Ligand code: IMP
């Protein structure tokens with residue numbers, strides 16, 4: 165069968181085996197840092213779902229997951245306002261929290277989300293992102309656990325979308341004409 169998605173992909177940036185290695189690397193760090201703890205993975209919808217599913221299966225520690233969907237209000241970067249479309253069901257007070265993100269670009273969404281979650285008094289709060297795009301950074305935020313780094317290009321696949329398309333590509337690629 166013809167792959168309907170691949171005609172729009174210029175090149176593969178991270179193959180399935182590259183991604184497996186990145187997930188393994190990050191999981192090993194989390195397994196070590198959280199041994200004996202029970203972290204809550206806060207999975208940001210929708211892009212992080214596929215990464216989170218693979219990451220969680222590589223964790224050998226006791227852990228839980230919950231989901232959150234947020235967006236930034238445009239033009240309010242300095243006010244710290246974040247639009248919570250769907251909130252956690254879990255009380256995070258006193259919990260060890262790991263935010264699971266697909267990619268950190270400007271960092272503004274994460275910056276505001278960290279402020280919001282900190283106000284709920286977790287025991288600790290860290291950020292895990294499959295990918296980091298440091299060239300896009302505007303807010304003062306960094307990932308504690310990062311799978312890989314990308315340059316200033318628009319990438320899709322493995323959860324990452326362009327207008328909701330390409331999330332189901334098993335690898336990460338650069339879009340044609342991006
Ligand atoms: P920011 O860090 O607040 O700018 O937002 C990061 C979000 O933008 C990520 O969670 C992705 O949903 C999206 N994003 C950033 N760069 C890309 C990309 O190259 N491809 C697909 N989505 C991206």
Ligand code: MG
Pocket residue numbers: 211325
């Ligand atoms: Mg997205």
